[in-house]
Amino acid sequence: MYSGDANSRYPQPAGSKTFLMVDDEQAILDCISLLLEARGHRVHAVGSNVAAMQVMQQLSDEIDCLILDYSMPETNGLQLLNQFRSIGWKNPAILCSSRVLDIRGHPDAQYWPEHVLAKPYGLDRLGNAISIVLGG
Secondary structure: OOOOOOOOOOOOOOOOOEEEEEOOOHHHHHHHHHHHHHOOOEEEEEOOHHHHHHHHHHHOOOOOEEEEEOOOOOOOHHHHHHHHHHOOOOOOEEEEEOOOOOOOOOOOOOOOOOEEEEOOOOHHHHHHHHHHHHOO
16 A cells, blocks of 8 residues: 555566555555455555545556545545546546446546446456456
């Protein structure tokens, strides 16, 4: 998980990806981070949009995929994705939501995520979404 220090990087296993996960529910961050890390991926898990922006500013070139919650206290996930896209980050994003979400015509959908994943989800559905957006 993200330690707050961009210099505390460790080597990634071959074929692994780096994820930025943004969710205001700590249990979800902890569980999904552990599962992805157990499969050799690096996860920067943060609980706020401010922290997510800090990670993106420091590590944008390293983030392969964004996993973000739609419903968060400060800014919703689509608004946060818009902020990342507006600063030039172009890699895939997975938007997670506990409610039915049709982003077509949504006022916050200037930029669309590559995949929308309904909560609750398990590792199998998350793994499928990751395979879809990362092409493998």
